[in-house]
């Protein structure tokens with residue numbers, strides 16, 4: 210059991226600054242030794258802002274530091290597997306942002322290296338640390354909803370394509386669009402709450418429609434607008450739908466960064482034979498049950514938590530203990546399998562049967 214660990218944050222952008230760095234700083238058991246970014250000013254700015262650590266601009270410089278215990282990989286998706294594997298092969302534990310990787314083969318290689326080297330590999334599927342999500346999981350584990358036979362996930366927006374023409378919409382960098390960027394959270398949340406059931410068959414269609422004609426894409430605001438490049442690439446899904454049979458419930462979903470229906474819908478319905486739950490994504494939930502011949506609707510209140518922070522703090526604890534945690538690649542890989550099968554199903558226009 211280690212009392213304290215040295216960590217490095219690789220990629221000092223949005224999620225590094227908003228989640229990983231503050232959580233490490235808040236942890237009495239972690240010390241940030243390095244801030245690494247290929248844009249030197251970003252790494253330098255972190256050293257200045259947080260008053261700790263050393264700036265490095267190439268992660269390979271710190272691979273051999275024997276004092277470094279663990280790293281957070283907070284770069285874009287194309288570098289997740291490369292950087293995570295390099296650090297694991299050099300004896301470091303890794304917390305890698307979601308999605309695990311761009312494609313399933315990369316994620317499988319990450320899993321293989323993690324188990325071969327014995328290094329921890331947690332994926333940033335942070336909803337596993339949400340108080341609301343864990344309350345729903347407990348209701349299901351306690352049998353309050355009976356058999357969960359269908360889960361429906363909606364992650365739909367009206368006009369929310371990020372950084373048009375930049376990294377987000379370039380499949381070679383991101384691996385996909387709405388499914389891989391947003392759907393990964395919803396599908397992983399469903400998997401977690403339902404006890405990580407094995408996906409059996411997947412039928413899906415991912416559509417690349419509204420941003421294709423980049424100059425004529427109409428929107429009111431755009432997140433990650435600073436990365437927009439109208440001369441760039443747009444070849445990812447801006448909406449997606451699918452049906453997954455699992456060893457547990459059937460999962461269906463509709464997701465969209467953009468579609469021609471102005472009705473945002475970000476929720477997950479867990480439908481059981483004794484009761485149901487609608488989880489307002491990133492919020493609370495409503496429980497529908499029948500008691501003493503009455504239909505009951507309950508909206509529980511409980512303390513909200515910062516799931517990103519709790520995820521990083523638990524990673525620190527698991528590194529100190531040398532034990533895998535709930536975000537282990539072995540669990541997160543299920544979502545990579547599903548997403549890959551949705552894209553394969555789209556390409557082949559047929560159902561994909563998963564064999565293991």
Ligand SMILES: NC(=O)c1ccc[n+]([C@@H]2O[C@H](COP(=O)([O-])OP(=O)(O)OC[C@H]3O[C@@H](n4cnc5c(N)ncnc54)[C@H](O)[C@@H]3O)[C@@H](O)[C@H]2O)c1
Pocket residue numbers: 219220221222223224225245246247248251266267268283284285286288306307308333334335390
């Ligand atoms: N868990 C969540 O809810 C959540 C939220 C946002 C983003 N993310 C994920 O976090 C990752 C980063 O997203 P972001 O919004 O922070 O992007 P960002 O562009 O703000 O930050 C990425 C940083 O990585 C740096 N970088 C790129 N290649 C590098 C390399 N080889 N070595 C070191 N630094 C490198 C970039 O210069 C940039 O500063 C993505 O995979 C994204 O999916 C997760």
